[in-house]
Amino acid sequence: xxxxxxxxxxxxxxxxxxxxxxxxxxxxxxxxxxxxxxxxxxxxxxxxxxxxxxxxxxxxxxxxxxxxxxxxxxxxxxxxxxxxxxxxxxxxxxxxxxxxxxxxxxxxx
Amino acid sequence: xxxxxxxxxxxxxxxxxxxxxxxxxxxxxxxxxxxxxxxxxxxxxxxxxxxxxxxxxxxxxxxxxxxxxxxxxxxxxxxxxxxxxxxxxxxxxxxxxxxxxxxxxxxxxxxxxxxxxxxxxxxxxxxxxxxxxxxxxxxxxxxxxxxxxxxxxxxxxxxxxxxxxxxxxxxxxxxxxxxxxxxxxxxxxxxxxxxxx
Numbered sequence: 001x002x003x004x005x006x007x008x009x010x011x012x013x014x015x016x017x018x019x020x021x022x023x024x025x026x027x028x029x030x031x032x033x034x035x036x037x038x039x040x041x042x043x044x045x046x047x048x049x050x051x052x053x054x055x056x057x058x059x060x061x062x063x064x065x066x067x068x069x070x071x072x073x074x075x076x077x078x079x080x081x082x083x084x085x086x087x088x089x090x091x092x093x094x095x096x097x098x099x100x101x102x103x104x105x106x107x108x109x
Numbered sequence: 110x111x112x113x114x115x116x117x118x119x120x121x122x123x124x125x126x127x128x129x130x131x132x133x134x135x136x137x138x139x140x141x142x143x144x145x146x147x148x149x150x151x152x153x154x155x156x157x158x159x160x161x162x163x164x165x166x167x168x169x170x171x172x173x174x175x176x177x178x179x180x181x182x183x184x185x186x187x188x189x190x191x192x193x194x195x196x197x198x199x200x201x202x203x204x205x206x207x208x209x210x211x212x213x214x215x216x217x218x219x220x221x222x223x224x225x226x227x228x229x230x231x232x233x234x235x236x237x238x239x240x241x242x243x244x245x246x247x248x249x250x251x252x253x254x255x256x257x258x259x260x261x262x263x264x265x266x267x268x269x270x271x272x273x274x275x276x277x278x279x280x281x282x283x284x285x286x287x288x289x290x291x292x293x294x295x296x297x298x299x300x301x302x303x304x305x306x
Contacts, residue, residue, distance in 0.1 A: 031154045048184030077150050
């Protein structure tokens with residue numbers, strides 16, 4: 001079994017959770033969000049993959065976005081978590097803790 | 110609003126334009142507003158990524174930024190699929206549905222097989238419709254015919270059917286058209302349900 005492939009799948013699976021966790025702290029635009037995720041986690045996120053995830057989270061009303069134009073003339077699309085997103089994140093947290101606990105038990109036995 | 114950086118090297122402009130063209134091509138099935146929004150966000154991303162590179166080589170920085178972002182044909186296909194599926198709306202539009210499956214199927218064998226199955230289904234629906242229509246203009250060459258020797262033809266034929274029994278007779282055309290419509294609607298509803306899961 002290719003462990004790198006497995007690990008990549010696991011990372012992809014948790015990325016939406018990670019995005020919501022980071023956006024809970026502050027609003028970020030796409031490029032900044034990727035950098036922040038890389039700083040805060042060990043996840044080596046492929047930059048392009050963040051955008052379909054942001055799109056899906058926005059479609060499900062977990063995050064919202066707004067365009068902000070800067071003096072440089074380069075606009076940035078900022079994302080922030082919504083009330084619905086906070087509620088879903090709370091449930092994700094509970095699920096994650098439960099799953100982590102179960103796996104820890106399996107690893108110890 | 111839109112951004113296109115001012116490059117010092119002509120080749121940098123060409124590389125930038127080529128990448129944006131690839132983005133545009135991947136998302137060409139989305140509506141204009143969606144396309145513009147995605148392109149603008151990716152341009153903004155590339156601009157920042159490129160600007161932060163430390164090398165003095167403009168082309169190298171641009172290529173590095175694009176490699177870090179990835180191939181638009183890969184990372185944008187799920188957005189394209191999602192948007193196309195969402196765009197099916199209230200109308201049973203097999204073109205949008207099949208496009209959605211196509212974009213999804215490049216990473217999923219299961220969906221690829223689904224695409225083939227539904228493709229065959231839509232083709233069958235079309236064939237039934239064609240038989241029903243051609244029957245109106247050429248009744249002896251389209252329909253369901255059984256020969257005295259037990260042989261039969263369902264569909265279109267250039268052979269003589271004078272000796273054969275025309276099973277459905279005058280009902281052939283409406284029946285085949287009805288089957289085509291039922292098949293079309295069933296496939297579209299099923300496909301939409303499956304893809305929304």
